[in-house]
Amino acid sequence: xxxxxxxxxxxxxxxxxxxxxxxxxxxxxxxxxxxxxxxxxxxxxxxxxxxxxxxxxxxxxxxxxxxxxxxxxxxxxxxxxxxxxxxxxxxxxxxxxxxxxxxxxxxxxxxxxx
Numbered sequence: 001x002x003x004x005x006x007x008x009x010x011x012x013x014x015x016x017x018x019x020x021x022x023x024x025x026x027x028x029x030x031x032x033x034x035x036x037x038x039x040x041x042x043x044x045x046x047x048x049x050x051x052x053x054x055x056x057x058x059x060x061x062x063x064x065x066x067x068x069x070x071x072x073x074x075x076x077x078x079x080x081x082x083x084x085x086x087x088x089x090x091x092x093x094x095x096x097x098x099x100x101x102x103x104x105x106x107x108x109x110x111x112x113x114x
Contacts, residue, residue: 006088008056008081010071016055016084018092025054029065039089045069045078052081055088 005015049065
């Protein structure tokens with residue numbers, strides 16, 4: 001069964017989905033296994049942009065991580081983007097038991113390192 005897309009409204013509605021292809025892109029971009037990504041404590045904003053890019057590039061092959069960051073700055077905000085990323089990850093793995101939500105992490109200053 002295909003995973004559902006999670007919409008994030010930027011310059012247009014961008015649909016985030018993390019299937020095998022996106023997860024492989026994340027591993028290549030970050031240079032480590034997906035299981036070694038610390039979503040709760042040690043993630044940089046660059047990594048957030050890379051992970052969002054991997055979930056959205058399926059619809060726009062010209063999209064880059066830098067463009068994703070620019071689109072978030074221009075059309076949305078970091079907590080909204082993190083919440084969409086978190087929801088898409090939960091959808092990918094079929095769980096709502098992810099430690100802390102991206103929105104909570106953004107609000108309390110944990111989980112993302114500048």
